[in-house]
Amino acid sequence: MASRIQSLQEEHARLRALLRNCESANPRDLGAALRRLEEVFVPYHEAKLALYETSVKGFQAAGDRTSVSVLSIFRANMRVMSTAILGFLRAPDPDPSRFHERFRAVADTLRSMLSSEEKVVFPLCLRQAQQQEAQP
Amino acid sequence: MSGKLPGNLSVLDDRTRLSTFDGGLLDRTQDPELERLVARAAEVSGFPIALVSLVVDQIQFFRAQVGLPPDLQASRASDRCNSFCQYVVAGDQPLFIEDATQVEAIPTDLMDRYGIRAYVGFPLRVRGKTVGSFCVIDVKAARLEPEQLEELSQLAEAASARLEVLASKWAPPANAAEEKSHRAWMAVAESQALASLAEQFAEGRLTQEEFQRGLGALATMAGALEKER
Numbered sequence: 001m002a003s004r005i006q007s008l009q010e011e012h013a014r015l016r017a018l019l020r021n022c023e024s025a026n027p028r029d030l031g032a033a034l035r036r037l038e039e040v041f042v043p044y045h046e047a048k049l050a051l052y053e054t055s056v057k058g059f060q061a062a063g064d065r066t067s068v069s070v071l072s073i074f075r076a077n078m079r080v081m082s083t084a085i086l087g088f089l090r091a092p093d094p095d096p097s098r099f100h101e102r103f104r105a106v107a108d109t110l111r112s113m114l115s116s117e118e119k120v121v122f123p124l125c126l127r128q129a130q131q132q133e134a135q136p
Numbered sequence: 137m138s139g140k141l142p143g144n145l146s147v148l149d150d151r152t153r154l155s156t157f158d159g160g161l162l163d164r165t166q167d168p169e170l171e172r173l174v175a176r177a178a179e180v181s182g183f184p185i186a187l188v189s190l191v192v193d194q195i196q197f198f199r200a201q202v203g204l205p206p207d208l209q210a211s212r213a214s215d216r217c218n219s220f221c222q223y224v225v226a227g228d229q230p231l232f233i234e235d236a237t238q239v240e241a242i243p244t245d246l247m248d249r250y251g252i253r254a255y256v257g258f259p260l261r262v263r264g265k266t267v268g269s270f271c272v273i274d275v276k277a278a279r280l281e282p283e284q285l286e287e288l289s290q291l292a293e294a295a296s297a298r299l300e301v302l303a304s305k306w307a308p309p310a311n312a313a314e315e316k317s318h319r320a321w322m323a324v325a326e327s328q329a330l331a332s333l334a335e336q337f338a339e340g341r342l343t344q345e346e347f348q349r350g351l352g353a354l355a356t357m358a359g360a361l362e363k364e365r
Contacts, residue, residue, distance in 0.1 A: 066344075069348075070344070073347070073348070073351060074334065076358060077330045077331070077333075077334050077351075077358070080327050080330060080358045081324075081327045081330060081331055083323075084320075084323040084324045084326075084327040085324060087320040087323055087324075088317075088320045088321055088323070088324050090320070091313075091316045091317045091319075091320040092317060093314070093317040093318075093321070094313055094314060094317065095306075095314075098159075098306055101159045101305075101306075102159060102317075102321040102324075104159075105159070105162070105321065105324050105325050105328060106321075106324050108164075108328065108331075109324055109327060109328050109331045112328075112331040112332065112334070112335045113331055113334070115335065115338070116331070116334040116335050116337070116338040119338040119339070120334075120337070120338045
């Protein structure tokens with residue numbers, strides 16, 4: 001579990017770098033930068049859903065309803081935001097200036113999601129894994 | 137001034153109206169001019185809450201606010217379908233509710249969740265479309281005097297003028313590709329309400345109870361955005 005979280009944190013760093021690339025890309029390179037962001041984002045999203053799934057099941061088995069509730073809320077939010085972000089990446093605005101302005105909202109949303117998960121979700125998942133390992 | 141709710145809400149989904157919402161309107165950074173207007177509206181009315189509320193696709197977005205509880209300050213939004221402001225937009229006329237508990241057919245979610253009782257809202261217009269409501273809200277039943285209503289009406293006109301400036305940067309979508317792109321962007325802009333709530337909870341600025349209440353006020357939007365994509 002710790003290695004899965006570590007791997008997701010590395011993906012967060014990659015995503016942040018790709019966001020910066022998109023923000024600074026000139027119009028000619030923008031399409032490629034967006035595709036690269038999507039290519040990294042899709043498997044990352046699936047890996048994270050799997051992490052949520054494992055952790056929710058673990059907390060359910062341990063009877064920790066508060067943690068189940070928090071993780072379920074974050075999972076639902078993450079799905080909504082990720083779906084919206086992917087929708088945007090797949091329908092880029094034809095006007096480069098307007099695209100850059102709109103992309104600000106996308107970048108803010110994604111950065112906010114990454115940061116919130118690092119503060120709340122990953123520590124919870126790690127705690128769940130440690131509890132499981134400590135069991136005889 | 138009317139306390140009667142319009143029955144036909146179809147104008148809310150009018151694509152031309154929705155295409156009015158772009159970066160300048162749905163920007164989450166504070167606009168000092170709009171903030172000044174809502175602060176004045178709260179003073180004039182004596183009501184604790186005053187808003188520039190933009191009635192978007194799934195949510196009402198609080199472009200400027202004073203007096204909201206912490207969870208709504210964080211999300212700056214609640215579900216459109218439970219809002220009072222949707223009726224100001226649908227009817228394109230002011231709405232005055234002295235005691236919401238006495239109004240038939242009004243959604244009860246905001247009353248149950250936040251104790252909303254009195255509401256006075258004036259239409260906000262941009263490019264000839266009604267985009268939202270300039271409103272004041274109280275958690276107890278109340279009514280305003282004609283001179284207070286007159287000043288609120290003038291403040292609403294000033295807010296419309298400011299929104300017109302904020303919305304002037306981009307022309308509305310001109311073809312199918314632009315329309316598709318605009319809709320995709322709006323879904324992201326609306327989902328920022330969820331991101332902001334989660335962020336404030338993660339930073340310890342909202343209790344779990346406040347976090348859950350704020351999410352509850354956005355439950356319809358979250359479900360709709362997840363389903364339709």
